[in-house]
Amino acid sequence: MSERMRSATTPEMPRSGEISRMLDWDIKAQPSVPLDTKETILTVETLKMHFPVTKGLLKRVVGYVKAVDGVSFRIARGKTLGIVGESGSGKSTVGNCVMRNLNITSGKIIFNGQDISRAGKGELRHLHKQLQMITQDPFSALDPRMSVRSIILEGHHIQRMDKGMSRTELDELAERMLMLVGLNPKFADRFPHEFSGGQRHRINVARALALSPSFLVCDEIVSALDVSIQAQIVGLMMRLQEELGLTYIFIGHDLSVVRHISDQVAVMYLGKIMELTSSDELYAHPLHPYTQALISAAPIPDPEADLARERILLEGDLPSPIHPPRGCNFCTRCKYADERCRTEEPAFVDVGNQHFVACHKVAAKGGGR
Numbered sequence: 577m578s579e580r581m582r583s584a585t586t587p588e589m590p591r592s593g594e595i596s597r598m599l600d601w602d603i604k605a606q607p608s609v610p611l612d613t614k615e616t617i618l619t620v621e622t623l624k625m626h627f628p629v630t631k632g633l634l635k636r637v638v639g640y641v642k643a644v645d646g647v648s649f650r651i652a653r654g655k656t657l658g659i660v661g662e663s664g665s666g667k668s669t670v671g672n673c674v675m676r677n678l679n680i681t682s683g684k685i686i687f688n689g690q691d692i693s694r695a696g697k698g699e700l701r702h703l704h705k706q707l708q709m710i711t712q713d714p715f716s717a718l719d720p721r722m723s724v725r726s727i728i729l730e731g732h733h734i735q736r737m738d739k740g741m742s743r744t745e746l747d748e749l750a751e752r753m754l755m756l757v758g759l760n761p762k763f764a765d766r767f768p769h770e771f772s773g774g775q776r777h778r779i780n781v782a783r784a785l786a787l788s789p790s791f792l793v794c795d796e797i798v799s800a801l802d803v804s805i806q807a808q809i810v811g812l813m814m815r816l817q818e819e820l821g822l823t824y825i826f827i828g829h830d831l832s833v834v835r836h837i838s839d840q841v842a843v844m845y846l847g848k849i850m851e852l853t854s855s856d857e858l859y860a861h862p863l864h865p866y867t868q869a870l871i872s873a874a875p876i877p878d879p880e881a882d883l884a885r886e887r888i889l890l891e892g893d894l895p896s897p898i899h900p901p902r903g904c905n906f907c908t909r910c911k912y913a914d915e916r917c918r919t920e921e922p923a924f925v926d927v928g929n930q931h932f933v934a935c936h937k938v939a940a941k942g943g944g945r
Contacts, residue, residue: 615652615653616650616651616652616653617651617652617653617687617688617790617791617823618650618651618674618685618686618687618791618823618825619649619650619684619685619686620647620648620649620650620670620674620683620684620685620686621648621683621684621685621686622646622647622648622682622683622684623644623646623647623648623670623673623680623682623683623684623685624642624644624645624646624647624680624681624682624683625643625644625666625669625673625678625680625681626640626641626642626643626645626681627640627641627643628640628641629641629898639898639899640898641897641898642846642847642897642898642900643666643669643847643897644666644669644670644673644847645666645846645847645848645900646683646847646848647666647670647683647844647847647848647849648849648924649840649842649849649852651823651825651840652823652839653790653821653823654817654821654822654823655823655824655839655840656817656823656824656825656826656837656838656839656840657824657825657826657838657839657840657841657842658826658827658828658834658835658837658838658840658841658842658855659671659825659826659827659828659834659841659842659844660827660828660829660831660834660841660842660843660844660870661843661844661845661870662845662894663829664846664894664897665844665845665846665847665894666844666846666847666848666897667795667827667844668712668795668796668827669847670825670827670844671709671793671795671825671827672709673685674687674707674793674825675704675707675709675793676692676695676700676703677709680693687703687706687707687791688706688790701734701735704731704735704787705735705737705787705788705789706789706790706791707789707790707791707793708784708785708787708789708791708792708793709784709792709793709794709795710777710780710781710784710792710793710794710795710797711780711795712795712796712797712799712827714773714774714776714777714779714780715768715773715776717776717780718768718776718779718780719768720767720768720769721767722767722768723764723765723766723767724750724754724763724764724765724766724767724768724771724779725747725750725751725764725765727768727779727783728749728750728753728754728764728779728782728783728786729746729749729750729786730783731783731786731787732746732749732786732787735787737787747764749786750764750786751764753782753783753785753786754778754779754782756782756785756812757778757779757781757782757785757812758778758808758812759775759778759779759782773801774801774802774805777797777798777801777809778809780797781797781809781812781813785816789822790821790822790823791822791823791824791825792822792823792824792825793824793825793827794813794824794825794826794827795827796827796828796829797809798810798828798830798833799828799829799830806830806833810833810836810837813837814837824837826838831859831870831871831874832874834855835855835858835859838855839854839855840852840853840854840855841853841854841855841858841859843858843864843866843867843870845866845905845906846894846895846897846900846905846906847897847900847905848905848934849924849932849934850864850866850867850905850906850933850934850935851863851864851866851867851931851932851933851934852924852931852932853929853930853931853932854930857929857931859871861931863927863931863933863935863938864906864933864934864935864938865888865906865910865911865912865935866890866906866909866910868888869888869889869890872885872886872887872888873887873888890909891909892908892909895908901918902918902919902921903916903917903918903919903920903921903922904917904918904920904921904922904934904935904936912937916936917936917937920936922934922935922936922939923939925939927939
């Protein structure tokens with residue numbers, strides 16, 4: 577990395593306690609919320625997002641890509657739901673549906689007690705003061721023609737929150753947001769091409785936090801970063817959550833990162849949730865064959881133990897979401913699948929201790945391990 581790139585980051589991320597002081601100075605920080613609260617902030621019921629497949633000049637619909645097909649979950653205020661799964665499983669589509677970047681096919685999305693499933697543009701603009709998304713691509717997410725200062729303050733301009741604020745106050749807000757995510761405020765007038773991928777991710781986080789939201793959808797925000805920067809970003813997100821009572825949907829591929837930051841984890845496969853439970857329970861006692869395969873493939877920091885453990889290898893490719901299997905979505909790659917699995921879709925049931933699984937075999941054993 578060049579000397580210029582190194583100078584764009586401050587020596588340390590904000591420490592605990594500094595975050596609230598930074599935010600209280602110029603924006604209305606959310607009141608601190610105990611992490612053991614039972615209040616539900618987001619409820620998703622039987623969410624479906626089917627994209628039409630068209631053919632010919634007349635764009636005749638010949639099928640549908642079932643990107644998300646009947647997903648349900650709840651998130652308590654101040655908690656984190658991690659979503660993991662292979663590429664193409666529908667993780668990012670769930671995040672975009674929650675943000676209402678997509679017009680959902682069916683289902684309900686209830687945020688803070690309000691059904692936003694069919695909210696109009698005016699309602700969504702007001703909603704996005706509280707609901708923000710950090711996207712996975714740090715390059716396309718930032719307008720190359722805008723300075724970092726303008727990018728961070730763009731939300732204030734769209735929401736008309738900059739009225740009544742002086743130019744000096746707005747400038748200081750942008751600089752404090754940069755300090756909050758570990759970037760040097762002196763570079764607020766630089767442009768995105770002058771930053772590395774990791775620094776662009778931090779700018780994305782700063783832009784989202786500038787509106788003081790209560791809920792963040794984090795779509796693979798550390799996937800393009802090296803391990804040391806991942807740890808800094810994850811540590812910052814956890815401290816923000818603790819001090820400001822933020823709620824997250826954290827989408828990712830790295831199971832160790834998702835486990836570290838999440839209270840609950842949902843495992844998705846071909847548009848459906850296969851397993852959902854607490855983070856500790858999922859990693860200690862994975863029940864669904866797909867979850868077991870994912871965890872067995874994740875590296876562990878002990879080389880000898882990593883080599884000695886049994887790997888579960890999945891055969892075949894992910895089926896097409898246009899023509900998913902008739903029964904269980906995972907039956908074409910599951911070594912335990914029988915005729916019932918191939919013809920009857922399993923129910924998503926609680927097998928005990930709030931451990932939800934969609935598997936005939938697990939349900940028949942009552943969650944036995």
